Amino acid sequence: MDNYWTRIDKAKAALEEADKILLGGGAGLSAAAGIAYSGKPFTDHFGPFIDKYGFTDLYTSSFYPFATQEEKWAYWSKHISLSRYEAGPTKLYQDIFRLVQDKSYFVITTNVESQFEKAGFPPDNVFEIQGNYSYLQCAKGCHNKLYYNEQLVKDMIEKTVDCQIPTELVPQCPVCGGKMDPNLRMNPYFVQDEKWHERDTSYKDFLLNAEGKKIVFLELGVGFNTPGIIRYPFERMTFHNEKAILIRLNKDHPEGMEEIKDKTISFTEDMQEIVLAVMK
Template sequence: MKNNEQQALHRAMSALQEAECIVLGGGAGLSAAAGLAYGGERFTASFAPFIRRYGLTDMYSSGFYPFRTQEERWGYWAKHISLNRYEATVTRLYRDLFQLVRHKNYFVITTNVDSQFEKAGFPADRIFEVQGNYGYLQCAVACHDRLYNNETAVKEMLEQTINCTIPASLVPMCPVCGGTMDPHLRINAYFIQNEGWHQANEAYQRFLSAAEEKKTVLLELGVGYNTPGIIRYPFEKWTHQNRNATLIRLNKSDPEGMKENESKTISITSEMQDALSAWIAGDE
């Protein structure tokens, strides 16, 4: 590790130790660093039949593939949801992250939909999953705002998938309008923001308001430019507006930030696990 990286890690550790509040922002790069990558060997090993049949290249773009039938679509989505929500156990990176902040006053905002924060021990009432969660289904046209747990349905689909296709009888249908259903993900304008979503958002906003006059660390983890308006830009703005704020950005490919925040930003491009291990060791 280079000297500048070591210095950044020491600065970050000091800021975390002194922090009265910590806001964690988890992006796609965090889960990728934890081993839950959407491409590469993990994708090719799990989706070989779908790759041969449809020419799919990764799990992100595959979510927008125009499958010819709902039976084919859910043949894919059952495997996608199962792999990322039900087969994936809690990862070391998320466990270490919880160990780092568990005795602090913290809140999590994340664009990730894989429940890794909750699996690692973060209480649900301290997590705002802005983009949804793999564990639920919703009406595809949002005719009502109820969400439906999909674990049993996904398991049945997987068990009866043949040639990348599920039986017509297992295609999820909306119990209210009779139309199709979607995973509860922000994939179009019909994403449901129900009472639970708004309660989480309000809890997050209350936390930010209470932190304004306190020593606060915004710990940004693996957030790029896919949806920068959810975590990255708001973190920059909040850091700029609050004199006691420090922004710690862990991001291998996009470490840059606002010049106005240069003195209040600690950018770290080393491996996330290395950084967390160093911080935890320093906190013991």
């Protein structure tokens, strides 16, 4: 691997010369931005849930099989509020926006906390393919409408007692009368509404228009939880486009396809530091 400043210079040149930039944001990006799923932010906000259920972090606790809907939504309202509504725009996301704002770009992300939008990215340029904390859906996906949840989440938190919400606040599907879930891709019933399909079309159009052009695939903190969404497609598209460059910022998994080794610029250093260095 080239030394740090050589890689910075190569990344800067690739971004400056690019006709198109496709950003791929994964969980490592939000972690680098300071949106923590464990540690002090978690223990400060989830003390009663830690005591009652033995939770250790937001990720694993989201799979807990709560016995009642009252318990489930006491937890999820806190989870959604902390990750989506209480977290403001972060410097890392804002700097990434400044890095690409004058270029032709698009974002695909598996993150669900709307940090790209908060940082200034126009919503039409961001495809949140795995869902969004701001919305609820029918748990069985009986229809494809989503429901904005900010006020409901606030009411749930305000009236939570002993890790339970009042029964009257438990959301019910307005169509089938069944249970509701956060709009997250966690089972086969994930709802893809009209806006989701519009962003999917925009993503495909962006890729179509980038064929044969100088494109940079800027991959940010994408690991192996869902590699088939961003990581592997970015590698394949880099391989098939002779003018493409893959810039991979990944502290833990910088490795990639041997076939595109000469077209890949990898960084394991601090993500904020890298973005600022490329911007200079």
